[in-house]
Every structure is written in structure tokens, then in C-alpha cells.
Amino acid sequence: DAKTTQPTSMDCAEGRAANLPCNHSTISGNEYVYWYRQIHSQGPQYIIHGLKNNETNEMASLIITEDRKSSTLILPHATLRDTAVYYCIVKLYRSGNTPLVFGKGTRLSVIA
């Protein structure tokens, strides 16, 4: 699976949009971009995933560049409860023999 690069930490004001970047320059054509987050001491939680089109769900939006070498996770109106470590992961879709590999992620702090 392709490797990802994320900033170590970011701050965001409560109520503003949080934009979390991820670089995955070695992504292959059949690899998806997945985002998870981990709130302190809890198990990671799935947020969203995508291949090449932008995706939106009730939690966030995922913007993938046309060349697919980078992506941005957007939390449109960050709240204090969004403070967490956010992981960007690239992997083959539903390939049972290719497990998710987590890096160190981005620690997002939402500030009141």
C-alpha cells in the first residue's frame, strides 16, 4: 500500500472548518483513501473514504486532487468533540489480505 504523509498537529477554532491535508504521491490506480479518527483512549472510528471523486457524508467531506496524489478531509463546522487524532490511510478496497496500516496521524485540537 502507498505511504501517506500528514502534519503532526493542527489547531482549529470552534465553529470554523477544519481542513486536514494528506499526501499520498505513490498511490496506485486501484487504491482508495480512507480517513479514521481516534478520540482520546477510544478505538479509531471510520469517517469516510474515496477513490477519485469528492465524497461527503454526515461527518465530513473528502476532496481528492485530480492526480490523486493528495487529499483533504474537511470538517465543516468543527466542535470541541472533534478534537482527536486523524489518520489518512491508502489501501486496496476490500482486499482482505491487505490490512489497514496506521501511521501517526494528525492531532487536531479544536479551540473554543
Place this chain on the structure above:
Amino acid sequence: NAGVTQTPKFQVLKTGQSMTLQCAQDMNHEYMSWYRQDPGMGLRLIHYSVGAGITDQGEVPNGYNVSRSTTEDFPLRLLSAAPSQTSVYFCASRDEGTLNTGELFFGEGSRLTVL
């Protein structure tokens, strides 16, 4: 909905002791896995299984054994605990069906301390 259940939530062991961390899921997921997370670190994959009777090693398998006799259960065994195995352990499962999102469902974690 129970989801992924891990037991125990907390455990203290002495060096050399053995124990089993239990993981059970009630979602009929084929795929199950174990991760460990050390302070300030991301999650590292220990072992995983794509179905009953099938297991494979992840990034950091040494010191751990697993088995998958049923779809529901995926226990992680420490045969001779070492202080380096002090960590938080997470079990996760995933549906491998054709309509799923590929989402991993995680348990709440088991915090292990080896003295």
C-alpha cells in the same frame, strides 16, 4: 448492538506470565485483526484473519499468538509477557462482502501493563 467486544479492559501481569485477550464480534464479519498502540504512537498491526481457520502476521507479530476457530472470536495470546508488551490493544473487524464500505469497526481497547 454489541459490535466488537474486548475483555478484559484492564490487566496487570508480571513478566513471564501468560494471558489471553478476548475479542468477539456479532456482525458476522470475516475479517478480524489485532493492533497495539503505544503512548504517542499510531496503531501497529499484530495479527489478522480473513476467515475462520486463517490467520496471518502483521507488522509486529513476535510474542503473540492468535487462532480463529469461529467467525465470532479472535483471541490474542501472550505466552510469556514482557514489559515491552505494555500497551493498549485494539481488536477490529470488517465485513468483506461486496456492498460494504471497507470500514473497520474497533473495540474499546484493552489496557495491558507488564511489570
